[in-house]
Amino acid sequence: MIDFELTEEQRALVDTARRFAKERIIPVAAECDRDAKYPMDVFVDAWKLGLVNPTLPTEYGGLGLSDVDSTLITEELAYGCAGIETSIMCNTLGFTPIRLGGSEAQKKKYLGWLASEPIMVSYATSEPNAGSDVAGIQTRAVKDSGGGYVLNGAKQWITNATHASFYCIFASEDPSLKHKAMAAFIVERDQKGVRIGKHEDKLGQRASDTAPILLEDVHIPASQVLAVPGQGFKLAMETFNQTRPEIGAIAVGIMRRCLEECIAYAKERKTFGTAIANHQLVAAMIAEMAIRAEATRLLVRQAAWSLDQGKRRPILSAYAKAFGADAAMQTAIDAVQVFGGYGYVKDYPVEKLMRDAKLLQIYEGTSQVQRIVIAKQLFSD
Ligand SMILES: Cc1cc2nc3c(=O)[nH]c(=O)nc-3n(C[C@H](O)[C@H](O)[C@H](O)COP(=O)(O)OP(=O)(O)OC[C@H]3O[C@@H](n4cnc5c(N)ncnc54)[C@H](O)[C@@H]3O)c2cc1C
Structure with missing residues (x-):
């Protein structure tokens, strides 16, 4: 049976997102585009309305909406401004590795954090010399004696990097082994050795933040290892x-x-x-x-x-x-x-x-x- 009708709840969700785009996004979109400025108050208000992190599971304090629901919200926000939308909905890209691969403790801590505060999370595979070739990343993860890792390298083009409270960062134990050595880590913004580079001056979607993340001897405890080498790709x-x-x-x-x-x-x-x-x-x-x-x-x-x-x-x-x-x-x-x-x-x-x-x-x-x-x-x- 095929049914293209939205449910009553989905129609209400579309109405909410459409009204938000009309009242909160469209009025500021041209100015944010011109000045390459991210409207944090719009993000906070979107979070209060439940438009940020829609698919965050209910067990961790989220709304647990479906992927169809999430795309309905995205369409409405992007109608208002694709740049502001990208920064609002990019949290979904950021937390999905934790939703898919995180331990129970990681989900409780990091998904719970997203549910309880209007914060951002970024997803970082791309590097200055590896975008399409994801398995070609050079950021190094060297194992320490306590089950954790030390990260060194640079991530490029990371959406919301300037504002995010934590990141899902992909790195390699041995770049010559390509996807066989790729791992993933949860890295907090305040950890020693994490530095955010210059906000990129872009052609479009200028309201969204894009910046490099520089990692210098960043010590990652075992509790923040998201995917061990070989599982990251x-x-x-x-x-x-x-x-x-x-x-x-x-x-x-x-x-x-x-x-x-x-x-x-x-x-x-x-x-x-x-x-x-x-x-x-x-x-x-x-x-x-x-x-x-x-x-x-x-x-x-x-x-x-x-x-x-x-x-x-x-x-x-x-x-x-x-x-x-x-x-x-x-x-x-x-x-x-x-x-x-x-x-x-x-x-x-x-x-x-x-x-x-x-x-x-x-x-x-x-x-x-x-x-x-x-x-x-x-x-x-
Ligand atoms: C504004 C912005 C936001 C971004 N946000 C994020 C983010 O949040 N997190 C993140 O990790 N990354 C992010 N990216 C990075 C983005 O995913 C990469 O830019 C993209 O994957 C392309 O990689 P590249 O720029 O290195 O181009 P390259 O990989 O160098 O590609 C250059 C050109 O060659 C083509 N090409 C490459 N390989 C092949 C092939 N095998 N066959 C045919 N054609 C090929 C490409 O299609 C492209 O046209 C963002 C980028 C931008 C610009």
Whole structure:
């Protein structure tokens, strides 16, 4: 039986997130984009409303919402501003390794912390010389005599690094062994030897914080070892499998915003004595936007539903991410086109949508990497 209807609770959740985007995100989005400023008060208010960490399990104080619920929230927040949304929902990427691989004590401490305070957690695999090639990381983890490790290295492009209270950091016991030696650690912001580098001045999603994490002789006690060497790569990949549908949901939010802005503008703007909505070439661009948004939403819904059912089908998560990211980019480029010259200036909202959409093709595995992931699964079946 297939049912595309949202439940009453899901409709209420969408209403709450939509109202939050309208009242708290949209009014500050342009300023935060211009000044590359993260609105911490918006994050705190989102946390109070239960929009942050939606899938945090109830045993640890969370709301225990489903992955489908989480993508519904993401779509609404991204409609308001993809940069602010990324920083709000990135906690899910940050805590998923602990939810999947943490010990009971780690879950109690760190998931419980997220439930009890409006704090952030970051996820860190990427390095200056290893992004797509996750198994190529160079950050070293050297075992100490007490069952803990000492970390040395640098993580690059880490969302919310400046603000996070703790991090899930991936490192290697022996980089020459690639994925066979990868491990994962919970690292607290205040631990000796942890330093956060300069906030990146980005093209888009400028409201979100992105910064390097530098690790110099950071002593990690055994209680903060999340995955022992050999288990880290699997944990990193499974985390992406769980969170990629969220990127598809950001894409839907961006496309819905493009669509609404373009419909309104095309009805108002006149050329050759008539509204541009009456020019079939313009109307067709807008029809394509709607097709892409709807197709992505269905892929996202299917991938999230599959996760909720406990079915392991990473190809569905990759479809939602790959199709959604490319669809959002094309849609945002076309939105600028529909606005003509006005699309190219900052007084109108669509140039920001184009800059924001681009990141979807890069983070959590580039569009090329998604094709590799998909092809690998197709050929292995
Ligand atoms: C704003 C922002 C936020 C981010 N947030 C996080 C975060 O929170 N945590 C985190 O760990 N990382 C984060 N990242 C890092 C992101 O995941 C990486 O940038 C991404 O995986 C690409 O890695 P790279 O930049 O090293 O590019 P590279 O891996 O060097 O790739 C360069 C180009 O080559 C292509 N390419 C690479 N290998 C192949 C191949 N085998 N076949 C075909 N094409 C290939 C890529 O698709 C890309 O087009 C973030 C990045 C940005 C920009």
